[in-house]
Amino acid sequence: MAETIEELEIRCRSCTKCPLSETRKNLVFGVGNKDADIMFIGEGPGEQEDLQGYPFVGRSGQLLDKYLEIIDLDRKKNIYIANMVKCRPPQNRDPKSEETEMCIGWLRSQFKIIRPKIIVCLGRIAAQRLISPDFRVTKQHGEFVEKNGVLMMGTFHPSALLRNPSQKSIALEDFQKLRTKIKELGIRI
Numbered sequence: 001m002a003e004t005i006e007e008l009e010i011r012c013r014s015c016t017k018c019p020l021s022e023t024r025k026n027l028v029f030g031v032g033n034k035d036a037d038i039m040f041i042g043e044g045p046g047e048q049e050d051l052q053g054y055p056f057v058g059r060s061g062q063l064l065d066k067y068l069e070i071i072d073l074d075r076k077k078n079i080y081i082a083n084m085v086k087c088r089p090p091q092n093r094d095p096k097s098e099e100t101e102m103c104i105g106w107l108r109s110q111f112k113i114i115r116p117k118i119i120v121c122l123g124r125i126a127a128q129r130l131i132s133p134d135f136r137v138t139k140q141h142g143e144f145v146e147k148n149g150v151l152m153m154g155t156f157h158p159s160a161l162l163r164n165p166s167q168k169s170i171a172l173e174d175f176q177k178l179r180t181k182i183k184e185l186g187i188r189i
């Protein structure tokens, strides 16, 4: 019988494949509806996420939730949110490529179980690994590309928007494009 998302999470919680396991307080597996057609993928847990074991909490999470609400999405109902790495990189540095490579098997397994129709990459780290190695968020944000039968789009990471508020309206347009795409595809949310 195929593994469930709950069984996968239990296995993932004891992962020590990369050195990030040594400094994590909590592993941040992901959250949301396991039957969702839309997944959002960030980089890795920050301090609050590590403390709470939950992705996108704190100010960046609040901003993400606000944008989601505008387009009728809700992490408790109709999407699933995860990160490229499940354990916090110290001092909130970017995950190293070797850490991402060691962790990506968990994300692939999440994709396999959830089988999203649309994947939204939040920020450069996710977009460069999942969409294209030379992905430029400032240039290619909001563009949909198909990969292996899944539509993928990259946009700004909410933390980047907190640092550069001038990009907030552009990011909101990306979310509105996502809403249009959901309607075009007839996805029920």
Ligand code: SF4
Residues within 6 Å of the ligand: 012, 015, 016, 017, 018, 019, 020, 021, 027, 085, 086, 087, 099, 102, 103, 106
């Ligand atoms: S970051 Fe990923 S690969 Fe590294 S220990 Fe955590 S779950 Fe395992």
